[in-house]
Amino acid sequence: xxxxxxxxxxxxxxxxxxxxxxxxxxxxxxxxxxxxxxxxxxxxxxxxxxxxxxxxxxxxxxxxxxxxxxxxxxxxxxxxxxxxxxxxxxxxxxxxxxxxxxxxxxxxxxxxxxxxxxxxxxxxxxxxxxxxxxxxxxxxxxxxxxxxxxxxxxxxxxxxxxxxxxxxxxxxxxxxxxxxxxxxxxxxxxxxxxxxxxxxxxxxxxxxxxxxxxxxxxxxxxxxxxxxxxxxxxxxxxxxxxxxxxxxxxxxxxxxxxxxxxxxxxxxxxxxxxxxxxxxxxxxxxxxxxxxxxxxxxxxxxxxxxxxxxxxxxxxxxxxxxxxxxxxxxxxxxxxxxxxxxxxxxxxxxxxxxxxxxxxxxxxxxxxxxxxxxxxxxxxxxxxxxxxxxxxxxxxxxxxxxxxxxxxxxxxxxxxxxxxxxxxxxxxxxxxxxxxxxxxxxxxxxxxxxxxxxxxxxxxxxxxxxxxxxxxxxxxxxxxxxxxxxxxxxxx
Numbered sequence: 484x485x486x487x488x489x490x491x492x493x494x495x496x497x498x499x500x501x502x503x504x505x506x507x508x509x510x511x512x513x514x515x516x517x518x519x520x521x522x523x524x525x526x527x528x529x530x531x532x533x534x535x536x537x538x539x540x541x542x543x544x545x546x547x548x549x550x551x552x553x554x555x556x557x558x559x560x561x562x563x564x565x566x567x568x569x570x571x572x573x574x575x576x577x578x579x580x581x582x583x584x585x586x587x588x589x590x591x592x593x594x595x596x597x598x599x600x601x602x603x604x605x606x607x608x609x610x611x612x613x614x615x616x617x618x619x620x621x622x623x624x625x626x627x628x629x630x631x632x633x634x635x636x637x638x639x640x641x642x643x644x645x646x647x648x649x650x651x652x653x654x655x656x657x658x659x660x661x662x663x664x665x666x667x668x669x670x671x672x673x674x675x676x677x678x679x680x681x682x683x684x685x686x687x688x689x690x691x692x693x694x695x696x697x698x699x700x701x702x703x704x705x706x707x708x709x710x711x712x713x714x715x716x717x718x719x720x721x722x723x724x725x726x727x728x729x730x731x732x733x734x735x736x737x738x739x740x741x742x743x744x745x746x747x748x749x750x751x752x753x754x755x756x757x758x759x760x761x762x763x764x765x766x767x768x769x770x771x772x773x774x775x776x777x778x779x780x781x782x783x784x785x786x787x788x789x790x791x792x793x794x795x796x797x798x799x800x801x802x803x804x805x806x807x808x809x810x811x812x813x814x815x816x817x818x819x820x821x822x823x824x825x826x827x828x829x830x831x832x833x834x835x836x837x838x839x840x841x842x843x844x845x846x847x848x849x850x851x852x853x854x855x856x857x858x859x860x861x862x863x864x865x866x867x868x869x870x871x872x873x874x875x876x877x878x879x880x881x882x883x884x885x886x887x888x889x890x891x892x893x894x895x896x897x898x899x900x901x902x903x904x905x906x907x908x909x910x911x912x913x914x915x916x917x918x919x920x921x922x923x924x925x926x927x928x929x930x931x932x933x934x935x936x937x938x939x940x941x942x943x944x945x946x947x948x949x950x951x952x953x954x955x956x957x958x959x960x961x962x963x964x965x966x967x968x969x970x971x972x973x974x975x
Contacts, residue, residue: 522714522767525825525890526655528944530958531573531590533566535559535938538917538952542583543638545952546597554633557916557924558935559907559955564640565595578956580894580949581658582719586665587640588656594665595640602661602684603696606643606675609636645698646673657717659735660950662687664722665698670711672701678720678735678755685720685736690752705732705757718770719830723777724757729765731777732757739773740806741788762810771828772895777810778823784835785810792831793866793877794846801866801877815843815879829893829948835879840887840903843879850896851928854882854910885930894948899955900930904968905942907933907955915951932972940965 536545537556546562565575565587575595577588584598584605596605646665655666662676677694678685686693688701706712706726716723721735721742733742734757744760762785767778774788774795786795787810793801797811813835815823821839828834832846832853844853848860857873864878885908890901897911897918908930909918916924919933941957948954960968 522825523654526577527588528576528956528958530576532575532578532944532956532958533573533941534562534575534578534587535941535955535957536562536952537919538949539915540633540638540952542599543633544580544583544585544598544949546585546638546640548639549633549635555916557919557922559919559933559938561937562640575956577656578945578947578954579656579658579717580892580947580952580954581663581717582660582895582950584658584663585947585949585954586656586658586663588653588665592653594643594646594653594656596643596663597638597640600637602677602679603694604658604661604663604676605637605641606645606663606696606698607636607641608696609634643698647671654713655715657715657722659717659722660719662717662720662722662735664715664717666712666715670703670706670713672703672712672715672724673698674701675699680720680736680738680751686752686755689755701757705759706730714768716768716770716775718775719772721770721773721775723768723770723775725765725768725777729763729780730759731762731765731768732759733775734758739789740808741770741773741775743775743787743808743810745808767823767825769826769828771833771893772830774807774828774833776813776826776828776833778826782822784813784815784823784826786813786833787811792847792875794828794831794833796833796835796845796877796879799863799866799877801875813879816881825891827891827893827898829898830895831875832893832896832898834891834893834898834900836888836891836900840889842882842885842888842891842900844882845876845879847875847896848873850912851926852893852896852898852911853880854885854898854928854930855880856929859883882930890944890946892946892948892953894953895950897927897948897953899946899948899953901943901946901955904971905944905957905960906968906972907938907943907946909933909953917948917951917953919953939969 537559574589587595600609652668657664664674675695677687710726712724713727714725724732737746764779765777769776777785787807790805790807795807796813821837824836824838835843864880865873866875886902888900889903892899900908910927910930913925943957945956
């Protein structure tokens, strides 16, 4: 039997009572969100998409099967395993990249995973290789350099079993570095994998589950009976939940302040469960690797977590190891021309996309993560080292001269964006080919168009990025539509 300190049970009871009282208050003042709100539409495509992958796939991240030449794909390549049959209609409606794995959702409510399964992030058994011989994936527009077999069960997109047989739709999928999570329209959450911390595996749930290898239903005792979760926001080793009354919950590793609350070392396993931390009136959430964001109903954006390169965007001053321990307002310009549409963030950089297509960038610049031309960054927005070199831009700064964007994503040190006319751009760290711009493997300072045979006739709807790879999802354009768009770019 576990011993508790005197009064510990009453403290927990008091905290639970306060949480229920908070929900009761919110129920009276805030109009509930629902699965059909504007921000939920960011996660699902109304039409099935062709899925393209590129980057370094040495850990099976690209999902192209165990063929010998698929370790490095330097430009987007259509993934044929995510087609019903070769040459037929696509069936994937959502994708989400973790650090070294990807999760995808099909139009018939099935979940597919691929990538490394060392921490159980795929939610299925990959210990025994299948004997079926899979064909080589050939694409004249993509180059591969390394040989060697990959685990066929990790490298091939495969359905996750063990999820409920139900008509209730999945409305969002999410992937951290070592965990996957899915959200149903009724608020049910299933997850698998684990969280890691600086010392290694932290665990998944309290001290009860270290690593979960198959789908597991998360107990929803952290929310009141009269509400449900409507959004997820995965980080590297933490995840945020948003309920329909605007309360935010955080779960996972807290060592960089990404949970918005202090967790004592001696109690970190007992507290390894989703908990609120005083943030409410929120309508949208997002996470970087070790920092987090929340947008409230007033249009104010808040951030917290690791901030040593100014990736939280809350102060002009930065320092090594700096943490923003409580949600703090992001220093976006007053009287923006448009409202915030979405936020994307990597390890040390962040992007804020407005509804009018403008993009504000902040954080580290060593590998051109934020896509701003150094010579044109306002002096007042820069942080320089002792030698006068720009190291970061801690103040949200508008990207000038770019086409209007409709979707953005961040890998660890690179960024992706899709324009309103469906063309993909990328910038940042290029050595792993995650920018998708060909064999040079160079870092890209400002957004550059990803142009190749595989995607030139597609309207790119989604982009997603992992540690060293990227994915996009697109709708095939008619020949007339594609030619018209190409002519517009040729005229520039």
